[in-house]
Amino acid sequence: MLKTTIQGLLTAVKGLTLTIKHLFAARTARRSKDIKDPNYFERQDGVTTVQFPKEKMSIPEVARYQLDVEIDDCIVCDLCAKACPVDCITIESIKATEAIGKTSDGSVKRLYAAQFDIDMAKCMYCGLCTVVCPTECITMTNQYDKSTSKLTDLIYGFAEMSEQEIVDRKAEWTKFQAEKEAAKTK
Ligand code: SF4
Ligand code: SF4
Incomplete structure (x- = not known):
């Protein structure tokens, strides 16, 4: 009985010592270091989180x-x-009847983007899409605070065509094809 009581007291003292140690250490708050700082990953004592979004960690x-x-x-x-x-x-393209312009790297544009949606809720940030892009127009930014309570808010649309423009461009292509076919049968 005495032995158990002493053991209990020792355990309580041990636990309290640890709590008091952390309590005092908590007077030191983590400072957001520059990512280029060689000690960026150094273990920090005290409060190891930062007051996000007031404070932000530096990112590469x-x-x-x-x-x-x-x-x-x-x-x-x-x-x-x-x-x-x-x-x-998700991309939906519409063929143009002729070249519709050039990109900043000189690539010729022959397709309209009727739809260009990226569902960031599904994205696993592998970066493969940015690697294969021939014009380097899809990039990963340093924006990470995009939290929302609605999943559909994470579907980002980049296409800029209006509904009417989509209808018109599709009609143009259908007409162009029909005229081509008709010319063949003449
Ligand atoms: S980074 Fe690009 S390729 Fe990778 S999951 Fe996200 S959208 Fe898909
Ligand atoms: S790879 Fe690049 S150019 Fe091709 S559809 Fe995607 S973003 Fe556009």
């Missing part, structure tokens, strides 16, 4: 976060969607 320049698409530079080749292992990129 090449970090993989929110995707962005510069749609004016997209040739709608669908390579990114094909490379995506989780099928979170």
Whole structure:
């Protein structure tokens, strides 16, 4: 009985010592270090979290976060969607009857982007889509604070065509095809 009581007291003292140690250490708060600091991963004592979003941890320049698409530079080749292992990129293209412009790297654009959606709720941030893009117009940005309570808010649309434009461009292509077929049968 005496032995058990002493053991209980010793355990309580041990536990309290640890609690008091952490309590005093908590006077030191973590400081957000620059990612280039050689001691970035050094163990820090005290409170090891930062007061997000007031304080933010420094992140690498090449970090993989929110995707962005510069749609004016997209040739709608669908390579990114094909490379995506989780099928979170949905692209719908419409063929143009002639070249419709050039991207900033000089690639000729022959397709309209009727739909270009990325579901960031499914994205696993592998970066494959950015690697295969021939015009480098799909990139991973340093934006990571995109939390929302609605999953559908995480579907980002990058296409800029209006409903009417989509209808008109589709009609143009259908007419063009029909005229081509008619010319063949003449
Ligand atoms: S980063 Fe990976 S998972 Fe996300 S859209 Fe690109 S290919 Fe798909
Ligand atoms: S790979 Fe690049 S150019 Fe091709 S559809 Fe995707 S974003 Fe556009």
